[in-house]
Structure formats: structure tokens, C-alpha cells
Amino acid sequence: MNLPEHSQLGKASPYVDQYDAGLLFPIPRAPKRAEIGIGGTPLFFGADLWTAFELSWLNPRGKPQVALAHITVPCESSHLVESKSFKLYLNSFNNTRFASADEVRQRIRADISAAAWQGGPVRSQVGVNLVLPELFDREPIHELDGLNLDRLDVECTRYQPAPELLSAAFAEQPVSEVLVSNLLKSNCLVTGQPDWGSVQIRYSGPQIDQAGLLQYIVSFRNHNEFHEQCVERIFMDLWTRCKPAQLTVYARYTRRGGLDISPFRTSHPGPMPLPVRTARQ
Known part of the structure; x- marks a missing residue:
């Protein structure tokens, strides 16, 4: 079982710039949930909403491409993904050629889904949305209402x-x-x-x-x-x-x-929050 202390957190890490899904480090959710009285299926719904600000890859001609990525990891998944490993994984795209942005999106979705469920049955898919540079200006900043x-x-x-x-x-x-x-x-x-x-x-x-x-x-x-x-x-x-x-x-x-995480937990089904970041993010 992967434990947090076995991850790359707090350790010197090599910079891998060729695609490597093996860099992802999943950590089981169950032990920490047991500490707060959750022994089986949680009574809440929700997801971990990630924003990746430093995503880049090469197109087929070797020209760098950049994008923002909004990644939704369902909270019912058996594992969370440790954040430094997520960063190292995304860095591995930097000198890797992909045919299109959609291929990048599909690769991230498949790899994070595999890490979040760790070989178990996938009951809900990870969501990935890439925001390309021509749409950067539409990314809103807004404080939490209330x-x-x-x-x-x-x-x-x-x-x-x-x-x-x-x-x-x-x-x-x-x-x-x-x-x-x-x-x-x-x-x-x-x-x-x-x-x-x-x-x-x-x-x-x-x-x-x-x-x-x-x-x-x-x-x-x-x-x-x-x-x-x-x-x-x-x-x-x-x-x-x-x-x-x-x-x-x-x-x-x-x-x-280059990553932020916005966990969302709710007692009742409903829409996820829109990917709006606060000024500090």
C-alpha cells in the first residue's frame, strides 16, 4: 500500500521530461477516512477539483504548446493522487510529442483514472478539460459567495x-x-x-x-x-x-x-462548482 511518507514529497526528485505515467503516486483514501468515522461508503458526494497552470507538450513538429487543465477526480475513487507526483507527471509531457490537444486530454484522463481507482472497478470517470491560450482571457476570478x-x-x-x-x-x-x-x-x-x-x-x-x-x-x-x-x-x-x-x-x-486543489463535498447530489478561482489562487 502506498503511504504518504513513501512519496516524493520532501525529497530531491529528478526532472523527467518524457511522458511517464509511472510517476503518479496514488494514496488510498480509506485510512484517513477511518480516522473520522467513515468505515464504508461515505455519506457525501463530490470531487477533488484540480487546476494545472503549467501544462505544456510538443506538437508533431516539435513546437511547444501550452494549456490550462481543469481535472475532476471523483471523491468515491479509492485513491487520491499525491500532488507532487501529479506535478512530476505533468512535467513529463514537456518534451513529449502529441498529435493534438485532445490526445493530451485523453492521456491525462486515462492515467489519472487508472491511478484513482488502482485497478479496481471504475465507477465514475475522471473529468479533464483543457483551456487553450485563445480562451485564457475567459478564465474568471471571483471570491467565494457567502x-x-x-x-x-x-x-x-x-x-x-x-x-x-x-x-x-x-x-x-x-x-x-x-x-x-x-x-x-x-x-x-x-x-x-x-x-x-x-x-x-x-x-x-x-x-x-x-x-x-x-x-x-x-x-x-x-x-x-x-x-x-x-x-x-x-x-x-x-x-x-x-x-x-x-x-x-x-x-x-x-x-x-503550478497546481491548486479545491475539494468539494456535499450531502446531496447536485452540480459541481464552476472552475472559478479566487484572487489568491
């Missing part, structure tokens, strides 16, 4: 996840709210390097105490965990402590190594 929790003047003393900070008004009428914060920070599970993000929480149910929620978000500040795992932990803590009827947690993390 009531900003960061307006609250709260005292923060906890810097490891503290779900006991969460509470809700169970005796009052339920509400529907969208709450956001730009104060999400966690650290890489292996290297301890900082990961900066914004988070949007959309829910219906007992009204969540906003001050406690902001303190809870801040409590991830010194926590070492991958982006995907942090979002699932936030989802499960809110689901367990605040008992919403519906819940969606969406985090947009800033890029590292």
Missing part, C-alpha cells in the same frame, strides 16, 4: 482541529445559510509546509454558531493533513456536531508547484 465569518472579532487559542468548538441552535427554527472564511490554513501531511485556503460552508438546518465555526476553522492552522482530508474532516465534524439536513463544504486552496 457571509464572511472573518468579520467577527473572536479570540483564537486552538490550532489543532477542535470540533468541540462547533455548536448549533437545535431549539430554534432551522435556517439556510452560506458562510465563508479566508482563514483556513493547514500543513502538508509529510513536509509540514503551509497550505492556504478559503472555505465555503452551505447548509440547511439548525443555525450554526458563527463565532465557534470561525474558531473551528482557525483550529486547523497547525494541523498536518492533505487538502482532501481536511475538507472531509470539516464536513464530518459539522455533520456530527451540528446535524444539518443538508451540507456542502467547498475549499479553494492556493496553488503550489
Whole structure:
């Protein structure tokens, strides 16, 4: 079984510029999910939404091509893909000739699908969309919609996840709210390097105490965990402590190594968020 400490994270890595799908390093989702009480099929839907800003390859005449890539990895896949290995894999396209952008798209889709399911039955495909240079100007920048929790003047003393900070008004009428914060920070599970993000929480149910929620978000500040795992932990803590009827947690993390990851988890089926990045991304 691939473990995070066996990946290339925090290690000197050779620069491979010829296509090599073997550079991808899948990590099983199950062990970290077991830590937060998920023993079988998760109760949420969603995906890990990647944006690759440094994708390049050669056309048949050897001329470099560039594109942005939006990659959607379904959260029901058995494995996530470690981000440095993803970067190394994309770098391996740099001096490789492909017949067309569509061939590049299909190759990425096949390779990430194989890594995410690790030989098991593929229950949902990875999505890949390439944005070519003539469409770069259409890529929007927009902050997460919702009531900003960061307006609250709260005292923060906890810097490891503290779900006991969460509470809700169970005796009052339920509400529907969208709450956001730009104060999400966690650290890489292996290297301890900082990961900066914004988070949007959309829910219906007992009204969540906003001050406690902001303190809870801040409590991830010194926590070492991958982006995907942090979002699932936030989802499960809110689901367990605040008992919403519906819940969606969406985090947009800033890029590292030309990649950003935006995990999206929701209790009910619905459309994925549009690939709109925040100013910090």
C-alpha cells in the first residue's frame, strides 16, 4: 500500500521530461477516512477539483504548446493522487510529442483514472478539460459567495482541529445559510509546509454558531493533513456536531508547484462548482 511518507514529497526528485505515467503516486483514501468515522461508503458526494497552470507538450513538429487543465477526480475513487507526483507527471509531457490537444486530454484522463481507482472497478470517470491560450482571457476570478465569518472579532487559542468548538441552535427554527472564511490554513501531511485556503460552508438546518465555526476553522492552522482530508474532516465534524439536513463544504486552496486543489463535498447530489478561482489562487 502506498503511504504518504513513501512519496516524493520532501525529497530531491529528478526532472523527467518524457511522458511517464509511472510517476503518479496514488494514496488510498480509506485510512484517513477511518480516522473520522467513515468505515464504508461515505455519506457525501463530490470531487477533488484540480487546476494545472503549467501544462505544456510538443506538437508533431516539435513546437511547444501550452494549456490550462481543469481535472475532476471523483471523491468515491479509492485513491487520491499525491500532488507532487501529479506535478512530476505533468512535467513529463514537456518534451513529449502529441498529435493534438485532445490526445493530451485523453492521456491525462486515462492515467489519472487508472491511478484513482488502482485497478479496481471504475465507477465514475475522471473529468479533464483543457483551456487553450485563445480562451485564457475567459478564465474568471471571483471570491467565494457567502457571509464572511472573518468579520467577527473572536479570540483564537486552538490550532489543532477542535470540533468541540462547533455548536448549533437545535431549539430554534432551522435556517439556510452560506458562510465563508479566508482563514483556513493547514500543513502538508509529510513536509509540514503551509497550505492556504478559503472555505465555503452551505447548509440547511439548525443555525450554526458563527463565532465557534470561525474558531473551528482557525483550529486547523497547525494541523498536518492533505487538502482532501481536511475538507472531509470539516464536513464530518459539522455533520456530527451540528446535524444539518443538508451540507456542502467547498475549499479553494492556493496553488503550489503550478497546481491548486479545491475539494468539494456535499450531502446531496447536485452540480459541481464552476472552475472559478479566487484572487489568491
